[in-house]
Amino acid sequence: MSYTNPQSLVSTAWLATNLQQPDLRIVDATWYLPMQGKDAKAEYLQRHIPGAVFFDIDDISDTTSSLPHMLPPPEKFASRVRRLGIGDGNRIVVYDANNMGAARVWWMFRIFGAREVAILDGGLTKWLSEDRPVEDGEMKLQERHFTARLDNTQVRSKEQMLRNIDTKREQALDARAAGRFHAKEPEVWPGRRAGHIPGARNLPYNQLFNADGTIKDDDTLRGLYEGAGIDLKKPVVASCGSGITACSLAFGLHLIGHRDVAVYDGSWAEWGLPGDTPVET
Template sequence: MESLVSTEWLAGELGADDLKVIDATIFLPGAGRDARTEFEAEHIPGAVFLDLDEIVDTSNPAPHMLPPAHKFASRMQSLGLGDGNRFVVYDNSPLHSSARAWWMLKAFGAHYVAVLDGGLQKWKAEGRPLESGKAHVRHGHFTAFLDKDAVADKAYVSGLVHSPAHEIVDARPAARFAGEDKEPRPGVQPGHIPGSRNLPQGELFNADNTWKRGDELRAAFYDAGVELDKPMVTTCGSGVTAAVLLFGAHLLGKNDVKLYDGSWSEWGADPSTPKATGPA
């Protein structure tokens, strides 16, 4: 199974015993939308809802930090997701949060994981079937082992500030990166990690919400000043849209990418970290 699958492909695979479809929609605080409520109103048939706001390390003050492996395994099992399954994740969010679920599943050892190209937006635009209500699942067995090489922590990123040998790429909108807009979470200063590049995650998508591919995708990184031959760390507000950049790099065959899980919610809340404002 490819890392990015089409709506046509998924429509043909729906109902397969080993296929599990996951809605990983999430919204920014204050967006005025509730992902679980929207899932229960309409979702792809057979899908389960993965609550990215809940599957976190609650002992860490930064939002969306990866949970311990046992918690991740427990949540997957409660959703009927198990070893040997093929997973297709989608979303209905401007944050393109299915990439975060893809990254989490891969980081915890899942082998067959794909993102639905175009998400629920494209699925609905094509008039494909939907269902409503809560998902009905039978518990599965999911074995979770975290690949620590997939994750960058604050200490690691601190060692890369202004390093000419690495790229730090921020997925937030330009105004947030520059420090012109207020951060959506209290106690977080505006700005960005010094020396980082800014590639707003929405730049990786076409008008129909499908991913750019090939030269167009590569050009998005190039136009942001990102040198793809260097190892990369992706960052954002809380580790969600950082996964969009990581997945985009993956589509280009680039696999030396780590995700800074704490992202700006951790960095911007720490008075000891260096901060910059203005454009990259």
């Protein structure tokens, strides 16, 4: 069965054919956990898809927040992506090297009003495995005007998540590994408690992908969400460790046509802090 929203996913073959289209912007969204000790920007400078600009998730964020890479104000988002040469009317293709950052950046563009945004299926790994061209150095494009308006329907706060425990209006779905979700493994974000939001379900984000990094087909995705206990006719809010891989769950739901999906931006980096948030193990 084909995806309900296939235009949101492009193949490496399609991108190779369309690299020179003047309205197309390619974005490298590779991001690593701090404890992985890798430098995504340095990797981009060494090797990226021709024409790609680097989207720094940690910089294009609310840097006044004590939490990592929270959504920036609309004016900051607009300013930063303008400098990347991305403007109103551009078609945007986002990729990464590890199936972590691309969905976050896809979600950010959509939440700030861009509509023609797609993810490269299989990302840089598949592109390289097919011996497709790459370049090095930093891509500089002419600034374009980007209009950013925050769509609050796609994002949730801690207060909204606390209320949802009682109202149960939305199904909470956690993208972290099962060991972290069930408090059987240490939480990777320092100073956070172990466990999960009461009532939440668990679907580790990496289960959405095939061995070659491509996303699984429509029927398999539906089976994964339903297997995690999600009713695909009801609203879903996704969370994870810090708001990154939750967006992979949101993207998968979008692909199969689920329209009522939001992301809890603070995720466990906020909820897991000592304080007034209840934790289930």
